[in-house]
Amino acid sequence: xxxxxxxxxxxxxxxxxxxxxxxxxxxxxxxxxxxxxxxxxxxxxxxxxxxxxxxxxxxxxxxxxxxxxxxxxxxxxxxxxxxxxxxxxxxxxxxxxxxxxxxxxxxxxxxxxxxxxxxxxxxxxxxxxxxxxxxxxxxxxxxxxxxxxxxxxxxxxxxxxxxxxxxxxxxxxxxxxxxxxxxxxxxxxxxxxxxxxxxxxxxxxxxxxxxxxxxxxxxxxxxxxxxxxxxxxxxxxxxxxxxxxxxxxxxxxxxxxxxxxx
Numbered sequence: 001x002x003x004x005x006x007x008x009x010x011x012x013x014x015x016x017x018x019x020x021x022x023x024x025x026x027x028x029x030x031x032x033x034x035x036x037x038x039x040x041x042x043x044x045x046x047x048x049x050x051x052x053x054x055x056x057x058x059x060x061x062x063x064x065x066x067x068x069x070x071x072x073x074x075x076x077x078x079x080x081x082x083x084x085x086x087x088x089x090x091x092x093x094x095x096x097x098x099x100x101x102x103x104x105x106x107x108x109x110x111x112x113x114x115x116x117x118x119x120x121x122x123x124x125x126x127x128x129x130x131x132x133x134x135x136x137x138x139x140x141x142x143x144x145x146x147x148x149x150x151x152x153x154x155x156x157x158x159x160x161x162x163x164x165x166x167x168x169x170x171x172x173x174x175x176x177x178x179x180x181x182x183x184x185x186x187x188x189x190x191x192x193x194x195x196x197x198x199x200x201x202x203x204x205x206x207x208x209x210x211x212x213x214x215x216x217x218x219x220x221x222x223x224x225x226x227x228x229x230x231x232x233x234x235x236x237x238x239x240x241x242x243x244x245x246x247x248x249x250x251x252x253x254x255x256x257x258x259x260x261x262x
Contacts, residue, residue, distance in 0.1 A: 018055035022063040029068045042076040045069035060101040067104045074111040082108050103132040143169045143181050154192045163194035211238040216254035
């Protein structure tokens with residue numbers, strides 16, 4: 001309801017709220033990425049770019065939308081748009097001392113290099129993106145860069161090497177209380193065959209663990225309900241809670257997850 005009210009207000013009075021509107025598109029783009037709605041995320045990235053240009057929002061850190069746009073364009077395979085955005089970040093960051101836009105540009109170059117099968121170049125750009133963020137106090141941006149690097153390593157057949165940056169991402173996000181990013185990093189860490197080094201992971205109740213285990217083995221909701229002597233709606237509730245706790249979106253991701261509670 002709040003999102004609908006904000007959207008209505010900003011749509012009816014666009015001239016007064018350019019910066020809040022960019023924030024709204026950023027949040028919607030990230031939600032679309034989380035849900036796997038790539039085209040929608042890329043469309044919201046288009047909205048952010050156009051509105052920032054129209055409103056004259058030049059300073060890249062005024063509303064940090066560029067990282068979301070780069071991620072959306074890369075996921076959508078719109079490499080030309082990534083090229084344009086990276087060039088824009090190079091231009092505007094030349095006159096600003098902040099490291100964040102330079103790091104985003106390097107992450108964009110890493111994605112472009114990987115898409116063009118230049119894996120050595122991609123790794124170099126990932127390292128530069130991380131190094132830039134280590135110079136400043138932007139832990140959440142650093143977590144995103146570490147996740148990006150870890151996913152790249154896992155995707156290119158190096159899961160063992162991916163565990164270090166992903167483990168660091170998990171612990172940094174945990175320290176900041178960034179649950180969404182922590183869960184995302186933890187999913188990638190476990191998919192790489194790793195476990196968090198300390199602390200506790202997302203906790204599941206005994207019933208949630210049993211439900212998730214049966215679902216991972218291929219049982220239907222009705223079969224799980226019969227095995228646990230509960231209703232199908234209760235099974236659906238357990239699964240929904242499990243997805244939220246583990247930072248995943250569907251039962252198809254369960255086989256990749258260590259279902260033993262931290």
